[in-house]
Amino acid sequence: MKSIISNKQFDEERALYNAKSVEIVDCIFAGPADGESVLKEARNVDVNNSRFSLRYPLWHVEKFELSFVEMDELTRAAIWYAKNGNLDNCKMDGIKAVRECENISISNCVINSPEFGWKSENINMSDTEVNSEYLFFDSNNVTLNNVKMSGKYSFQYMNNLTIKDSFLDTKDAFWHSKDVTVVNSTVKGEYLAWFSENLTLIDCKIIGTQPLCYCKNLKLINCTMEETDLSFEYSDVEADVKGDILSVKNPKSGIIVCDSVGEIIMEDAVMECVGEVRVR
Numbered sequence: 001m002k003s004i005i006s007n008k009q010f011d012e013e014r015a016l017y018n019a020k021s022v023e024i025v026d027c028i029f030a031g032p033a034d035g036e037s038v039l040k041e042a043r044n045v046d047v048n049n050s051r052f053s054l055r056y057p058l059w060h061v062e063k064f065e066l067s068f069v070e071m072d073e074l075t076r077a078a079i080w081y082a083k084n085g086n087l088d089n090c091k092m093d094g095i096k097a098v099r100e101c102e103n104i105s106i107s108n109c110v111i112n113s114p115e116f117g118w119k120s121e122n123i124n125m126s127d128t129e130v131n132s133e134y135l136f137f138d139s140n141n142v143t144l145n146n147v148k149m150s151g152k153y154s155f156q157y158m159n160n161l162t163i164k165d166s167f168l169d170t171k172d173a174f175w176h177s178k179d180v181t182v183v184n185s186t187v188k189g190e191y192l193a194w195f196s197e198n199l200t201l202i203d204c205k206i207i208g209t210q211p212l213c214y215c216k217n218l219k220l221i222n223c224t225m226e227e228t229d230l231s232f233e234y235s236d237v238e239a240d241v242k243g244d245i246l247s248v249k250n251p252k253s254g255i256i257v258c259d260s261v262g263e264i265i266m267e268d269a270v271m272e273c274v275g276e277v278r279v280r
Helices: none
Strands: 003-006 020-025 043-048 062-067 083-088 102-107 110-112 121-132 140-151 159-164 167-169 178-183 186-188 197-202 205-207 218-226 236-242 244-249 253-258 260-265 276-279
Touching: 218 244, 244 253, 260 276
Parallel strands: 003 020, 020 043, 043 062, 062 083, 083 102, 102 121, 110 121, 121 140, 140 159, 140 167, 159 178, 167 186, 178 197, 186 205, 197 218, 205 218, 218 236, 236 253, 244 260, 253 276
Antiparallel strands: none
16 A cells, blocks of 8 residues: 655655655645755655656656656656656656666657657657657667657667657667667658668658668668668668659668669769669
8 A cells, every 4th residue: 555645845855765655646846945866766656647847856766657747847867777667648858868767668748858768678658759859879678659759869779679650750860770670650861770780661651861871681661762862872771662762872782672763873882782773
């Protein structure tokens, strides 16, 4: 049985440090004392319909549930070194949220955090909108379902990433990442997935200049490409593209099948390039 803390305001340093088996309802974590780490080292804690405006509130927390919680831009580095948590219907606006965490589920949230999800493992995100300049840097075993994201340098140095039914408005996504599968999604950006390994895109729309270069074991299955010039340079690729590709340049190996291609450029290569482009 959890004890209940309700309709309180906390602003002092470590206000509920090492709280155990508590349910926090309709509380505010803000005030003139401006204390940090209000729920540090908490265990088995639920926070419902509450608001945070203090730094580092949930560090080293284990087994936690956040629902209808708001963290404003002053809630910096909100969740670090945490394990076994669920966030549902939350709004997060602070920089550097969720870092070096394990087993975190995020659903129905709105997130605006320039550095979100770094160096974490076993993260599931669904039905969520996220704006993050560097999303999920150097994280492992991450799944996204029905996520709308905007950012720049997303999904870099990741391992074991699966994305389904999502819209990604990004830039240098998937750089140096390994074992990535993207299904039924739109990926819009520049210089997509350079230096990636074992990237598979299935039923996806790919938009933007110079995508999919320097890739190892790249696969495109039933995809479309828009505004994709200078594609596949120095990549090992097997691709089935519906429609047109603006241009393909120096594919290292493999076969690219498409309905039409504006230009095939095989020149000035710095390595042997024997990839083929076949028009149906």
